[in-house]
Amino acid sequence: MRINRTAAVPAGIGLVLALAGCGSLAPTDGGGDDAAIDELSIVVPAAPGGGWDQTGRALQADLQAEGLVGRATVTNVDGAGGTVGLANLANATDPHTLLVMGLVMVGAVETNESQARIEDTTPIARLTEEQEVIVVPKESPYETLDDLVRDIEENGKDVTVTGGSAGGADHIVAGMLLQAAGMAEDEVAAGLNYVAYSGGGESLAALLGNKVDAGISGVAEYADQVQAGELKALAVSGEDRVAALPDTPTITESGYDVVLTNWRGVVAPGSVDDADREALTEAVTALAASDSWADTLAEYGWDDAFLAGDDFDDYLTGNITEIQAVLQDVGLIR
Numbered sequence: 339m340r341i342n343r344t345a346a347v348p349a350g351i352g353l354v355l356a357l358a359g360c361g362s363l364a365p366t367d368g369g370g371d372d373a374a375i376d377e378l379s380i381v382v383p384a385a386p387g388g389g390w391d392q393t394g395r396a397l398q399a400d401l402q403a404e405g406l407v408g409r410a411t412v413t414n415v416d417g418a419g420g421t422v423g424l425a426n427l428a429n430a431t432d433p434h435t436l437l438v439m440g441l442v443m444v445g446a447v448e449t450n451e452s453q454a455r456i457e458d459t460t461p462i463a464r465l466t467e468e469q470e471v472i473v474v475p476k477e478s479p480y481e482t483l484d485d486l487v488r489d490i491e492e493n494g495k496d497v498t499v500t501g502g503s504a505g506g507a508d509h510i511v512a513g514m515l516l517q518a519a520g521m522a523e524d525e526v527a528a529g530l531n532y533v534a535y536s537g538g539g540e541s542l543a544a545l546l547g548n549k550v551d552a553g554i555s556g557v558a559e560y561a562d563q564v565q566a567g568e569l570k571a572l573a574v575s576g577e578d579r580v581a582a583l584p585d586t587p588t589i590t591e592s593g594y595d596v597v598l599t600n601w602r603g604v605v606a607p608g609s610v611d612d613a614d615r616e617a618l619t620e621a622v623t624a625l626a627a628s629d630s631w632a633d634t635l636a637e638y639g640w641d642d643a644f645l646a647g648d649d650f651d652d653y654l655t656g657n658i659t660e661i662q663a664v665l666q667d668v669g670l671i672r
Contacts, residue, residue, distance in 0.1 A: 374617045376408040379435040383423025383443070385416040387539020388502065389556045392638060393465065393602050394438045400630040406621045419446020419503030419534075425454035430607045433614040436462065436622075440602035442506030444654075444661045448671050449505025456658065460610050461651040463622045464603035466640035468556045470511050470575035471583065475548050476568055483572045483592040486552055487519050495531035500541045501554040504534040505670055507600040508554040510661075511575055511589075513668030518594040523669040545569060556600055557582055558638040575599065582639045601643055603650065619647050 378401065382394035391414065398410040415423040420443040427437045439456070447456060472483060480486045490497045501508025509532055516526045533550055535541045538559035545553045545560075546568060553560065553569075561582045563569045571586040575598045579588060589596045606618055625631050626644040635642055645653055665671040 375406070375434050375621055377432075377434060378407040378410040378621075379430075379432055380410055380412045381423050381427065381430075381435060381437045382412055382414045383416065383420035383437060383439065384414065384502075385535075385540060386414055387542070387559075389468065389538055389559055389600070389602065390420070390438045390440070390442075391539075392558065396631075396634045396638070397436070397438070397604070397625070400628065400634055401621060401625055403630045404625060404628045406624055418450050418452070419443060419506055421446050421450050421452040421454055424452065424456065424459070427459060427605070427607050428454060430609075433607065433610045434618065435607055436604040436618065437606070438602065439605055440507075441600050441657070441661070442502055442508075444658055445505035445507070445510060445665060445670075446503050447505075447658075448662055448665050449509075456605065456654065458608045459605035460608055460615055461654050462604045462606050462615070462618050462646065463626070464601055464643050464645040464650050464653060465622075465626070466635065467599045467601040467643040468558060468638075468640050469580050469599050470507060470554055471557045471560055471564070471580075471586065472511070472515075472552060472554050472572045472575075472589075473545065473560050473564060473569040474552045474572060475545055476570055477548065478551065478570060480552070480570070480572065483515075483587075483589065483594070486572060487515065487594075489551075490516065490529055491519065491521065494529040497552070498531045498533050498550040499552045499554065500533040500535060500544050500550040502535060502538065502541065504532070505665060506534075507556075507598065509534065509670065510664060510668065511554050511596065511598055513670060514596045514598065514664070515589065515594055517668055518589075518596050523667070527669040558640065561639065580639060599641075603645075603654075622646065 380394045382391050384390040394412050398412050401407045401410050474480045499512050513526055538555045541553050544550045564571045571583050573589045573592050574580050574586050623646050
């Protein structure tokens, strides 16, 4: 299988989204005190330290630095692959609220059979895409991706693989890899011992503490520890090698026909009106063209995958359908 991507929650938790005060529209004259959005609430549906958290805090800093919002706040609402935060979004009363989301949430909605659906939100923009990287602790006996795959084939659930939420990009890569190695759907389900964490920081701690055998996450989340020699990178998941890890082969180079890149974006509450959607879209569009955001992309090694408004809406609809099929193919949903 080959994907080449340019990519029931308790009601009471909705109170978490009582964030910074309600935003209001003002004349758009270019920034600072004249920003179209006085106050923006950014919800990160994961624990601190992972890719969603990095994205949310970069948005906060750069939107303020560019004067595109008067003030931005970030709140972490973690749980269930982002679907807890997604459920909260439905109860948001501030129309100037952005939820960081992406491919991980698309998968988690399906695997968790979430009552909250992405289709019920207002798509604003796709922002970035990033390759996944498969790593092992520095003391690991695995030197190649083949070593890891063979051990899983031989010892099944005795080999632990960690990553983000169940059904997300990390989990999908693991399933696709084993399927590409020749394991049938039922063998993948029986042989993959996937330990899911809500954020990249937790999976990194498990790797550094030698509590798991391997990990999968976005390149930016593990690259520093690979460069420092604390982790060994076995493969990256894109078409080509990445600049941050130039000596690490792709999964395809390693002999497995798997290509997958993770994408991240933002959505707003489904209840926003046309004026609020336009204000949010204009702010994020201006950000995507800014020097601050270009520096952020370079800092984290993210690829620019900007897509806004109706184009993002169409992309998201297609992505949901495609990921449903992939999850069925690798045995993660029925």
